[in-house]
Amino acid sequence: MEVNGSMGTVSTDEFKELLKSKGLKITSQRLIMLETLGRHPGEHLTAEEIYNLVKTEHPEIGLATVYRTIQVLMELHLIDRVNFDDGVERYELAHSTGSAGAHHHHHLICLGCGKVLEFEEDMLEGLELKIAEKTGFKVTDHEVKLYGYCKECGGKN
Amino acid sequence: MEVNGSMGTVSTDEFKELLKSKGLKITSQRLIMLETLGRHPGEHLTAEEIYNLVKTEHPEIGLATVYRTIQVLMELHLIDRVNFDDGVERYELAHSTGSAGAHHHHHLICLGCGKVLEFEEDMLEGLELKIAEKTGFKVTDHEVKLYGYCKECGGKN
């Protein structure tokens, strides 16, 4: 059931190891959820959307389990929560690959059509250094949302 | 009832003009709400907190009115919504002063104690330019959240 032996960020085996190392149990629901997310890379899914996707393969799953599994995956840093101000929390596969947890991306939110684009680039190291210098705050992660108008909607503005 | 003729971003008179220009009515609730927010600059208040503050001066106000006024103030760009992942929306006086809507600040969210610091500095022009070049997306605004550990909590990490 794996695609290229991997499900986005981690392989099924790595996931099982992760769960085990945290004293968590390996359940079919958890496996199917990560696998389902892995089949939708780059998407920003709501809990409800994940629920509907998972249900096709595991019809008896409950929405509460999806929420609980989301929490587990968040704690394992396998997914990230994103919020585009539309009243729902969304989740995406964590993009971190190496040990440094790097590979950040920003979200470009179009105020015209609501579309969300991703932009891969991290120019915030300088900023983080400056903050550390000035305030003693040690930055470990960041989230950047850029609002504006996409190419299609830009003409109107 | 004004403090130095201003309430943070706009004066009472500017606010009245703004409302009038949008065909909105000038009500005591709206005036008191902006004034109250002006008395708490730099804070990130929830609707409930604003409600409690306003009630001391205007006890018969309803929470629904606070929510509705928040929407009005957002549309007038007098306040901004911020979300620190604690399940509540928060609002702060818009910092924009000049016509350019500049004067941006970032939020430093401490993962240790939950404290939120502000950091004044905008190094994102370069990033916005690069995005425009590469994707045709026209950035008009942005929100940056930096997670990490404040000076006090930093030792433990």
Place this chain on the structure above:
DNA sequence: GTCCATGCAAATGATTTGCAGTATC
């Protein structure tokens, strides 16, 4: 066998909405 995880339904909590009364223009 123990204990954690699941599914369901009920509970929660923030925000929104309907409506009748009230204030602004």
Place this chain on the structure above:
DNA sequence: GATACTGCAAATCATTTGCATGGAC
């Protein structure tokens, strides 16, 4: 006087929780 705004209560919607059953170790 017409219309937009308010206050209250009820409704809504996402998310969480309690509890009895089921599955993992």
